[in-house]
Amino acid sequence: MIEARGLSKRYGELIAVEDVSFSIQPGEVVGFLGPNGAGKTTTMRMLTGFLPPTDGSVTIAGHDIFDEPLAARRAVGYLPETPPLYPEMSVEGYLTYVAKIKDVPRAQRRAAVDRALERCGLADVRRRVIGALSKGYRQRVGLAQAIVHDPSVLILDEPTVGLDPIQIREIRSLIAELARETKGDKARTVILSTHILPEVEAICRRVLILNRGRKVVDRPLAELQAGGASLEEIFARATAREPGEHAERPAPEAPSDDRTGAQESEVRS
Template sequence: MPAISVQDLSKRFGSVLAVDGINFSVEPGEVVGFLGPNGAGKTTTMRMLTGYLPPSNGSVQIAGHDTFSDGLAARKAIGYLPETPPLHPEMSVSGYLRYVAAIKGMPRAARKPAVSRAIARCGLADVAGRVISTLSKGYRQRIGLAQAIVHDPPVLVLDEPSVGLDPIQIREIRGLIEELTAPLGAPSSARESGVDRQTVILSTHILSEVEAICDRVILIDRGVVALDESLASLTAGGRRLEEVFSQVIAGDRPPAGAAS
């Protein structure tokens, strides 16, 4: 059973067709980079995956649960970091994560260990008692990541996890995602869920990030899937991702003069 399965997904805002009939499916444990120019429909697609926005057409299944007809189960299986981390500025970091664990439906006894694990994994131990509004953007992004993973969901949806961070913070966040998705090995194997690796779909503009952590790339442009290939085959022959993308996006668009 695919972790994410998307059929003919479309979203129309008034007269604008933001997402136009996209299809893809993601196998458990895959790390998919979701790329595309700004305004291509990435965020809209992710919002439909997480059940925040209803599709105008088509359907989404998360771990076999339809986001429309079986929304509760589908939402339970997802950890989601929106474009802006959804933080309550007046709460303490650990208080906030306890709250998220509770609304994600974790049983009471499991919440405390889950929160301390998320705090440890996201490097928040030093600020666990601090009030969120006093923390820097880098920390807020990590808290955002921590709230996405706190209930150990099989599917992670991360919308531009490294946007607006400085290069060192970007590397830290990337390391974190790599660790989350690394095959089970050493100490972090204390996971209860049966899934070996978390399935991750992340959107980003940083191609080196994709090369570093993704298995597969889905490129969407003006609401349609322009490219869906494994990273290995894309970069075969020493090609750089950057070249591939500018080629795909340029080839996709009619030459500037021809439009009329």
């Protein structure tokens, strides 16, 4: 469903993401982990086509993000780090607008908006102005915007950041539900980035850890936990300043010489 090959993003001398490759199958729910500045947001922006990679390619649902950008983007629902909301619009008006620019056919638009409102628990506030909503509700509107066109791929960048514990629980169970939903005959693919490790344990079946722009872990959660170590320990080891002594070696397709990469980015940061 998602194919990333050799993704790199460099800003002049600064290396944000270096040679990241992965392949995600339909129905997989992948947790994207990494310390701040590891390149999670940059990678997600490259997957959605917001940023062009310096090197490498992305294919979404069989469409190359460069060669067929519109078809690829149609398949993606994306919740950026800050939900892209217009404070002066009503919830319903906003979702209708997003449905229009996401190519939901006119005849199905009303139903699509109603469904998104329903799924995200927004039916009661549909006529409210977005700017007057609480942060938790705004986050839900952000999620509703990502699913209004029923995408087969959902990319969520820190969907629970800045919420209170109850809101976090609500959003988390909503994401888990969205992940269980199917799109046509295929299950929906979800990538979610977060700092909250229990979130990954609750929702994701596969874990992908980035550190200094490189992929350092890419394994099923069950396999990672089988060793007895907690996800926190695994995370700490994988993102330690000196790589090369991880208990969890990177997946076979990951770069083999982490050491030079790490030193490079250390010099540059």
